[in-house]
Amino acid sequence: MGILFTIFTVTAAGPLFIIISFLYLTFQIYSGKSIKNPNYPPVNGTVFGQLFYFNRLYDHQTEVARKQKTFRLLAPGQSELYTTDIRNIEHVLKTKFDKYTKGKYNQDIVTDLFGKGIFAVDGDKWRQQRKLASFEFSTRVLRDFSCSVFRRNAAKLVRVVSEMAIADQIFDMQDTLMRCTLDSIFKVGFGVELNCLEGSNKEGTEFMKAFDDSNSLVYRRYVDPLWKLKRYFNICSEASLKKNIKIIDDFVTKLIGTKRKLQAEERLYNDKEDILSRFLVESKKDPEQMNDKYLRDIILNFMIAGKDTSANTLSWFFYMLCKNPLIQEKVAQEVRDVTSSQDDVVNVEEFIANITDTTLEQMHYLHAALTETLRLYPAVPVDGRCAEVDDILPDGFRMKKGDGLYYMAYAMGRMPYIWGEDAEDFRPERWLNNGIFQPESPFKFIAFHAGPRICLGKDFAYRQMKILSIALLRFFHFKLADDTRKITYRTMFTLHIEGSLHLRAIGRTKSWR
Template sequence: MSTVASESAFSQGRQQLGDNRHSLGSNAMNVLVCLRDWIRAERRNQGMEPEPSDELKLEEIMTSRENSAESSPMHGFAPVNFDYPMQVPININMNELEKMMHNLLIFHSFLILSIYAGKSIRDPKYAPVMGTVFHQLLYFNRLYDYQTEVAKKTTTFRLLAPEQSEIYTTDSRNIEHILKTNFGKYSKGKRNQEIFMDLFGEGIFAVDGEKWKQQRKLASFEFSARVLRDFSCTVFRKGAAKLVSKVFEFSVANQVFDMQELLMRCSLYSIFKVGFGVDLNCLDGSGGGDSEFIKAFDDSNELTYWRYVDPFWKLKRYFNIGSEFLLKKNIKFISEFVDELIKTRRKQLEMKQDFTDKEDILSRFLVESKKDPEKMTDQYLRDIILNFMLAGKDSTANTLSWFFYVLCKNPLIQVKIVEEIRKVIGNNLKDNGSVDDFVISITEEVLEKMHYLHATLTETLRLYPAVPVDGRCADAYDVLPDGFHISKGDGVYYLSYAMGRMPYIWGNDAEDFRPERWLKGGIFQPESPFKFIAFHAGPRICLGKDFAYRQMKILSMALLHFFRFKLSDDTKEVTYRTMFTLHINDGLLVHAVPRRGLVGNYKFE
């Protein structure tokens, strides 16, 4: 069994640590003293009056730490509640504070490792300890690859945290166990909800129990409605036509452009139209506030995810500094944007008499809110909208971005998809029509015949899942199918990104991009959702899976029919941003080359 170090190494570590425990407590105190002095100095520098109430709270915390440090078995690591809303300017110098926090972090990591890691050596039922959650902070910019490297050594492992342990797994048996077989024993958990709450509130991704059941039931009904499916396909086709026209402008000018940015805008256009009945100009170059909203939402996504590896995020939120200052600022902008959206849509509906045939999802939720206005408040609707956006905007746009990236790296796959398009849709094409004529010809029947395209999109999701890490929290003691024990309160996470790279799951060519692995006799063959976990599984499986495939197929068919794509710099390494969803870092810069004999015959409007 894999272990972090030998028994003797940890024995020595404990002995060394015994001499340093009091210095750990003083490091924690130094952080608080430093913060207090900075607050005072910054207020003086900016001509601000001291706020005794805030300083009194800080003094109380310091006093409580001094008192609790003596009695705490961790000597200086007694928990502190940082729930006071304090306003502190963002432009303070953080260098010394960061150094102090870094030293504290190293000591803290060594402490919990030395105490607990030896347990995995002695207890075969205790998942191997491969570090602490703070190790993820050190590898944050390549977090999912770091997790993959660890998972290749042991399919289930444990990272230690100050208040709990976190178990990570790529074993499909374990995943089926927590997401389906023992679904009732697992929930989002308090820690996840604390991290999510500021941005996503009580939306479907952040809640459990009755609130989840109510939203799931309502969303399930809406997604199964024929009127919504037909309406969404119309919107997807219109968005595809707009996207082709925009790419044509770049192509004619021989101009490099950011494909991910365009796909994000197209996805935002679709999600706002399907979700909220609102037309955005985000594909027409006149986005304005829409561009600010995209940036605020994406940055908030990343800053919220940062909380998972930042042991001091509550401290920062308490003092309203650093990443938490930026997050709060972005959330305020997002909330105001969405609140205005809800008010506008509500007014539009009040001017109409017929509430029975509303196409967009927000309108249908607004109609539903009339039945229970106390429960379905504007704040509740705001949370639903942002969760719906996270699922709809990021998943399709990110997947298509990685899709076009791998197609640029594998031009023969581009050729195969174009050949399939011509074979399936060729007889329905006009020799001299518009782009609209082409996208209209992409019918439901056509989409179902695009097996190679479906396989290529699925292969993209295997290696670049929209949500690279997800998981649950144990509400009771449990035993996983691989034999490892789970304590109440432990987080259990499945590594979607790492799973796609596991040879024991996909074979020795697991890291190769090969759409053919999904085909048998040219027909797409799905895998178990607990092996291919890109759309979650069990009772919480993604309701929008078919919508996502439908949109991705329509957009990719339209773009590949008219253009051949290549990277602007084939030597540049493409990496991801570490956040809830798998963004390409710094965008995807490409050239679009018109396909001979096609673009010249089509009208771009």
């Protein structure tokens, strides 16, 4: 379709071009879709119709899913199926894993940002990155190194928030957490100190904004029938995306060059300390394939996994604690009980340094509260796969080769048939049995994906979120700056809070005064 757009753009103009383009697009959307065939899921519009409710997309999907567990939207050349049916999700992500891929439709949309990183590829490239990453996440070296980084940044975070608390100043919790987790993932993943949390790295802050804006702009392509045309002429949203991606590429290219130089000078003594160093060692075995462009893609994919998932979840977590003050106090009391720190005067550095693996494992209520947050506000609200062959789903509906199947994690968390009549309530107790955390099937609680592509960094993310939560809730009580303001999301690949999360922090101890 992109080629046809280009030809007509060059050779035609005005009303004729618009009419021909519209007719061609309509033909591509509606032809061969078996619209009235009951063997296929009911049609609920087109993918481009989502533009009309784009800013509340996930809530709209939830409303539709309450009536139809599986439905479809028509797209040029294929149908896009959406489901909350757990059987369908297990079928696609596990039972017939080898029959479903990311698909060309999705890859065309995301490649400018994610390139050939682990979230955008299939086959050998996915297996290679998965194997190396799996090795890294399973090593004690990375576990110990990451925990030391998380504790160090947690102490910095307490100091930053304490300044706001002392001044009784309103601050943006989401931005603060984003900076903190960005510092952590760059240190753990790439061996680099960004110092974004304390505001001393302007370049790092610009990179973070460029990445978040690119995330949003690329996601918007799913509802924009003209995005390829805009990219060709470098106009509107595609012009903004191009500028942001240049900022990203320049920053990451510089990072890779610095790491290569340090390795060449033999100043990196521990090749296994950070993930990028490990990939750089591997790149020497196949320098043509694992070039700097490939490494750039790997870095950005790990960054969205390490920064966005944790920071987004923690932002929604503190929002829910502010909306549910009794739950906030339950978590804070568990922190005091498990860490045996009931005193009013507590040394910040000593307290955080003593957060051990055992401490984290005993925080069942905190773990349940974080998991409950992910149930209602999953870091990736919608994800999916593409059928490589004709197939029949467990619910009886048919799919044609090339069709996509998207599972709606955000909507699933609100489905009474999955979670009970209180599905929309924030209730950490649903995860506890006699005070002990009890996990659910990953196909029911799909926040970390499932099957062979289940998130490798799940434990990594929980460790970071727990350490930061323990540190903040031991020293501060949090309140919304404005109880009347409606908090919603920004529609993109990951579930950011739209705008800011303005909070007040009130000290629980005298140690930071």
